[in-house]
Amino acid sequence: xxxxxxxxxxVPPHPANAARIGIGGPVGSGKTALIEALLPVFQRxxxxxxxxxxxxxxxxxxxRLRRSGIIDPARVLAVEAGACPHxxxxxxxxxxxxxxxxxxxxxxxxxxxxxxxGGDNLASTFSLDLVDWWIFVIDVAGGGDxxxxxxxxxxxxxxxxxxxxxxxxxxxVDLDAMLEEARAVRGGSPLLAxxxxxxxxxxxxxxxxxxxxxxxx
Amino acid sequence: MTAPAGLQSDEDVLVSTLVGxxxxxxxxxxxxxxxxxxxxxxxxxxxxxxxxRRLRVVTDRGTPCLIALPRSEQLFDGAILLLDAHRAIVVxxxxxxxxxxxxxxxxxxxxxxYAAGNLHWKVRFDGGDVEVALExxxxxxxxxxRDLIADGRxxxxxxxx
Ligand SMILES: Nc1nc2c(ncn2[C@@H]2O[C@H](COP(=O)(O)OP(=O)(O)OP(=O)(O)O)[C@@H](O)[C@H]2O)c(=O)[nH]1
Ligand SMILES: [Mg+2]
Numbered sequence: 001x002x003x004x005x006x007x008x009x010x011v012p013p014h015p016a017n018a019a020r021i022g023i024g025g026p027v028g029s030g031k032t033a034l035i036e037a038l039l040p041v042f043q044r045x046x047x048x049x050x051x052x053x054x055x056x057x058x059x060x061x062x063x064r065l066r067r068s069g070i071i072d073p074a075r076v077l078a079v080e081a082g083a084c085p086h087x088x089x090x091x092x093x094x095x096x097x098x099x100x101x102x103x104x105x106x107x108x109x110x111x112x113x114x115x116x117x118g119g120d121n122l123a124s125t126f127s128l129d130l131v132d133w134w135i136f137v138i139d140v141a142g143g144g145d146x147x148x149x150x151x152x153x154x155x156x157x158x159x160x161x162x163x164x165x166x167x168x169x170x171x172x173v174d175l176d177a178m179l180e181e182a183r184a185v186r187g188g189s190p191l192l193a194x195x196x197x198x199x200x201x202x203x204x205x206x207x208x209x210x211x212x213x214x215x216x217x
Numbered sequence: 218m219t220a221p222a223g224l225q226s227d228e229d230v231l232v233s234t235l236v237g238x239x240x241x242x243x244x245x246x247x248x249x250x251x252x253x254x255x256x257x258x259x260x261x262x263x264x265x266x267x268x269x270r271r272l273r274v275v276t277d278r279g280t281p282c283l284i285a286l287p288r289s290e291q292l293f294d295g296a297i298l299l300l301d302a303h304r305a306i307v308v309x310x311x312x313x314x315x316x317x318x319x320x321x322x323x324x325x326x327x328x329x330x331y332a333a334g335n336l337h338w339k340v341r342f343d344g345g346d347v348e349v350a351l352e353x354x355x356x357x358x359x360x361x362x363r364d365l366i367a368d369g370r371x372x373x374x375x376x377x378x
Contacts, residue, residue: 015233015285019271090337101288125337132271150360153339186352187354215270215283216229 019213022134027119033196051100093130122151147182
């Protein structure tokens, strides 16, 4: 339809910029694996996504995502966090904010920017100046007692993801007890158990992100 | 910002910019009249949630809203999310809860101050006391300084507020 008054067409309302979510958690818990699993889900749902990765002194995770073929490489930016991965997501998130601003400018209509924190310890948390909502990823192989340690990341995140549930029988972890304890220390705040490599419960994580910060479609 | 006619009730009101403040003279005046007509809805928010730019909320009348502000804007107590002929939506901040701690001596104050900084607590000072903004259950904070409290080097001052 080549209407001369396109403004009469009801334009779906749109926010000025993309939602920003954080994904933090200890080294190797599966943060990048979760992003790799989520990207195809968002693509199927027609949601426009970009990613910012934080590594210590390299762009390892960014390169991995760019090579993956599941996202346009231009939609992945790397921020080098230096020796202190939590500083760039909490005390001084300037570099990450600039990276996300850059993605907003580069891709009109961008709906979601996912910021992966460099692997850190259980104390790392995101500043709400940087992200609107954030996930903390721990994994079963890191030990069933992690929730009990009451790390600020585990307690304060908007969604706790307990990943690598497929490994529970191999590492002698009672998964039900671990999840029960995690629920208890979080006072009932949301929690999901996943196996990112096998694709288990990824849709549920995507649903939680959509419900928290994205326009309903 | 006007809700288009035929807006389904289960559809979010999209708030992509703030209309203004209820303290603004003209806006406040309008709201006052609308309050009489019962068309002002309220969103109650925790202090922590006020720092978010994106947030899905439900008003006291059950209207779902997706707040999606530009990064340059920030929510505040009294922020007006929507104002049209039929309806207004206003933010109310829930009062921040504080935990007031009193060190017994200067060395104890040093230790308490160190703990607060190390744990990234949000604090304010009043006289010789430290007040900690509670963003998690109170016990979670007390647990972190339990030795200082057990030894009587720090005491909890009940504020009643
Ligand atoms: N068995 C199993 N392995 C997984 C799962 N998720 C991730 N892994 C593996 O765990 C290792 C670490 O995963 P990453 O996604 O790189 O973890 P990360 O949290 O991004 O790590 P850093 O960014 O280095 O902190 C990789 O070898 C993954 O293949 C899972 O659900 N099950
Ligand atoms: Mg990674």
